[in-house]
C-alpha cells in the first residue's frame with residue numbers, strides 16, 4: 139500500500155478535496171527542518187496508507203497586492219523572496235525575513251516563522267493583520283487580528299495565563315491563541331489550509347550592514363556577550379543581530395570567508411541611525427577593537443548568512459542523517475548558561491557549528507554527524523531540553539515541532555495545553571483530516 143500524492147493547481151480542486159475529509163499532510167516548499175521530507179512516509183506512520191494524502195500546495199496560483207494602508211496581501215504560492223522583490227519595487231519592504239527565502243509565506247504563517255529582522259520588527263505573528271483559510275468543508279474563512287480568539291473551552295483562560303510567561307519569546311512551546319488569527323499561526327496545518335495573509339510592511343529605508351570579528355566562542359565569549367548587552371536598547375535602529383561561528387565559515391569558498399578562524403556578528407543598522415549606533419554602541423565596546431568592525435555589502439551579508447544553514451541541510455541529506463540541531467531561545471539572563479551548554483557539546487569530538495539570531499539569545503547549535511555518530515548526538519542534545527525547561531525558555535522558537543521534535547515537546551505541554559488542543563481540534567478538525575500526526579492531533583481520543 140502506498141500513500142497518495144496530490145498537487146493542487148486551483149483552489150476549487152483543493153476545496154473539493156477537503157470535502158472528502160480524507161486525512162492528509164499539506165506542504166508548501168518543503169524547507170521545514172522538522173519534517174523529514176525524504177523519509178516522510180515512514181515518519182507519518184499511517185496504517186491505511188492508500189487513504190492518506192500527501193498534498194502539495196506550491197502549485198496554487200500566487201497573487202500579491204499592496205493596499206493603501208501599506209499592508210501586503212499575499213495569496214497562494216508566494217515566497218518570501220518574491221514578496222520582498224515586489225515590495226522593494228514599491229518602496230516598501232518585509233518586516234520578517236527568514237533565512238530560507240524560498241519558503242512560502244502562507245507556510246510561514248502555519249509555522250509562525252520568524253527570522254533575522256525579528257530583532258528590530260518583532261514576530262510575524264504580530265504583523266499579520268488578517269488571514270484567510272480553508273476549513274474542513276472547503277469553506278474559505280476570514281480571521282482578523284483585532285478579534286479575540288474564541289473557543290468554548292474551560293482550558294482557554296488557564297492556557298492564556300500560562301502563555302504570559304512566553305510573551306516576549308518569538309514562539310512559545312505552544313501557540314498563542316489570543317487573537318482570532320492565532321488559529322492558523324504556528325498550528326502547522328493542523329486546523330486548516332492558510333490561503334491568504336495580510337502583512338504589515340515597512341519603509342524600504344537605506345540600511346548599512348556591518349560585521350564584527352571576534353574570538354572563537356568556545357574559547358572566550360565575553361566579547362560576544364558585551365555586544366549582546368549593548369545592542370538590546372537599540373532595536374529601533376538595529377534591525378538584525380546575527381551570528382556565525384568560525385566553523386560556519388568553512389562552508390564558504392576560501393575567498394568568501396570573513397576573518398581567520400574567527401566568529402562573526404552581523405548588524406543590520408538603519409543608515410539614518412548609523413552615526414548614533416557607531417558612537418553609542420560600537421565605540422563603547424571595551425572587548426572589541428574598532429579595527430575588527432567592517433562594512434559588508436547587503437548581497438554578501440545575505441549570501442554568507444544563508445550559507446551555513448543551507449550547507450547543513452545539504453550535508454545532512456548527503457550523509458543520510460536527519461538534522462541534529464537546536465532551536466532554543468532563552469531569556470537574556472540565561473544566555474551564558476545556554477552558551478556554556480553548547481560549549482560542552484562542542485567537546486564531544488563530532489563536527490559542529492553554531493549560528494543564528496544572536497541578539498535574541500536564539501542560536502542553532504548543529505552537529506554535522508556521520509551516520510554512525512547521529513544517535514549519540516541526538517542523545518547529547520536531548521539533555522538540552524531538560525535545561526531549557528528548567529530555565530523556562532522556549533525549546534523551538536522558530537522552526538516548529540513538526541514530526542521530528544514531538545518527543546521533546548511533551549514535557550512542555552501540561553493538562554491545559556493538551557486540553558485546549560483537544561477542544562480546538564475537535565471543533566476545527568472534526569474528521570481529523572489535517573496532519574493528524576501533528577502535536578495537536580496526538581491527544582485526540
Ligand SMILES: Cc1cc2nc3c(=O)[nH]c(=O)nc-3n(C[C@H](O)[C@H](O)[C@H](O)COP(=O)(O)OP(=O)(O)OC[C@H]3O[C@@H](n4cnc5c(N)ncnc54)[C@H](O)[C@@H]3O)c2cc1C
Nearest residue numbers: 166167168169170236237241242245248251252327332447
Ligand atoms: C536553510 C534554512 C533556513 C531557515 N531559516 C529559517 C528562519 O530564519 N526562520 C524560520 O522561521 N524558519 C526557517 N527555516 C525553516 C523553514 O524555512 C520554515 O519553517 C518555513 O516556514 C517553511 O516553509 P515551507 O514553504 O518550506 O513549508 P513546508 O516545509 O512545506 O511546510 C511546513 C509546515 O507548514 C505546513 N503548511 C505549509 N503550507 C501550509 C498552508 N498553506 N496552510 C497550512 N499549513 C501549511 C505544513 O503542513 C508543515 O507542517 C529555515 C529552513 C532552512 C532549510
